[in-house]
Amino acid sequence: MVDHASNNTVLITGGAGFIGSNFIPYFLDKNPSINVVNLDLLTYAGDLKNLEEIEDHPNYTFVKGDICDYALIKQLFEEFKIGGVINFAAESHVDNSINSPAQFIKTNIEGTFNLLDTARNFWKGKYYRFHHISTDEVYGSLGEDGFFTEKSNYQPNSPYSASKASSDFLVRSYHHTYGMNVVTSNCSNNYGPKQHDEKLIPTIIRSAIKGLNIPIYGNGKNVRDWLFVKDHCIGINTIYNEGKAGETYLLGGNNEYDNLTIAQEICAILDLNFPKISGSYKNQIEFVKDRLGHDFRYAIDASKISNELGWKASENFDSGLEKTVNWYLKKYQFY
Ligand SMILES: NC(=O)c1ccc[n+]([C@@H]2O[C@H](COP(=O)([O-])OP(=O)(O)OC[C@H]3O[C@@H](n4cnc5c(N)ncnc54)[C@H](O)[C@@H]3O)[C@@H](O)[C@H]2O)c1
Known part of the structure; x- marks a missing residue:
């Protein structure tokens, strides 16, 4: 373990959400000398069932609370002698940010600020790590070709991505102004077990098996680069432990698919x-009114993290999707 993690209690925020709850068990397993304090508000998006496998782990503590609660964050830093932060907590659903942006501004910007500023005050003279989890959506939308790299301009298009971009800038500024040991990782769309029902892939699976229409925005041609959540967790652990202070790393799965293809693949699985008694699940696909300001395409060039830290996504998309479908079938009790 490198120096920055020598104080061994790490505050992980938003650990009851999709990526956080996949990450914490992996992180505890790979870093046996580290204690984790998981701070999560348990909004509609957080679910402690996602963490049942580690709820009695001796190195794990759960605290229900808000990253916007400055007094609570300060208390946690003092009580647990926090020596590292990994910040997953966020409002994360683009559609919700279009309908009601205020909570996105509060959690994603003000919450990140609270964490940064408490760490700055508490870690005086210490070089502990602050890892901020962000998204490729801060870079805006691509045309038919090209890839986002760490040098791409920030051009966020939704209130969600604008709030994440703002938090990324705050993190960056705490490195440049105060010399804090920060890293930011921006990843593409994750898929896998434990994702909230509101997101695209769970919605497709649930709608299909419940015999409902499978809603696809616009003409279904919007493209995302899909990253299996386990690969993302491996990447975060690598960046947290080995990433260079002040740097940004992009993670992608090299799996570009449009939404219609995703729906068709899931139906085929x-x-x-x-199998249905008659016909294919594909017949349930229905095009619905497009999302406002819907970005056309995201795609990641992950060569920096690959060259510098040796990380590469390894899950094959077909097998990852099959694992995901099976997990949701169990969740919806179809097996
Ligand atoms: N899911 C993706 O495909 C994806 C892609 C790129 C980046 N990200 C980023 O990764 C992070 C995690 O995403 P996710 O998909 O797991 O999100 P999620 O919505 O599944 O989980 C978010 C978690 O944060 C918690 N939370 C929300 N507000 C909070 C607050 N004020 N204080 C404490 N906890 C709070 C929720 O209860 C929930 O457990 C986010 O920062 C998101 O922007 C996600």
């Missing part, structure tokens, strides 16, 4: 493993 269901047709094979869970």
Whole structure:
């Protein structure tokens, strides 16, 4: 373990959400000398069931609370002698940010500020790590070709991505102004177990098996680069432990698919493993009114993290999608 993690209690925020709850068990396993304090407000998006496998782990503590609560954050830093932060907590659903942006501004910007500023005050003279989890959406939208790199301009288009961009800038400024040991990782769309039902892939699976229309925005041609959540967790652990202070790392799965193709692939998996009495699940696909300001395409060039830290996504998309479908079938009790 490198110096920056020598104080061994890490505050992980938003650990009851999709990525955080995949990450914490992996992180505890890979870093046996580290204690984790998971601070999560348990909004509609957080679920402690996602963490049942580690709830009795001796190195794990859960605290219900808000990253916007400055007094609570200060108390946690003092009580647990926090020596590292990994900040997952966020309002994360683009559609919600279009309908009601205020909470995105509060949690994503003010909450990140609270964490940074408490760390700055508490860690005086210490070089502990602050790892901020962000998104490729801060870079805006691509055309038919090209890739986002760490040098791409920030051009956020939704209130969600604008709030994440703002938090990224705050993190950056705490490195440049105060010399804090920060890293930021911006990843593409994650898929895998434990994602909230509101997101695209769970919505497709749930709608399909419940016999409902499978809603696809616009013409279904919007492209995302899909990253299996386990690969993302491996990348975060690598960056937290080995990333260079002040740097940004992009993570992508090298799996570009449009939304319609994703829906068709999921239907094909269901047709094979869970066939309907007649016809294909594909017949349930329905095009619905497009999302406002819907970005056309995101794609990541992950060569920096690959060259500098040796990380590369390894999950094959077909097998990752099959694992994901099976996990949701169990969740929805179809097996
Ligand atoms: N899911 C993706 O595809 C994706 C892609 C790129 C980046 N990200 C980023 O990764 C991080 C995690 O995303 P996710 O998909 O797991 O999100 P999620 O919505 O599943 O989980 C967010 C978690 O944060 C908690 N939370 C929300 N507000 C809080 C607050 N004020 N204080 C404490 N906890 C709070 C929620 O209860 C929930 O457990 C986010 O920062 C997101 O922007 C996600």
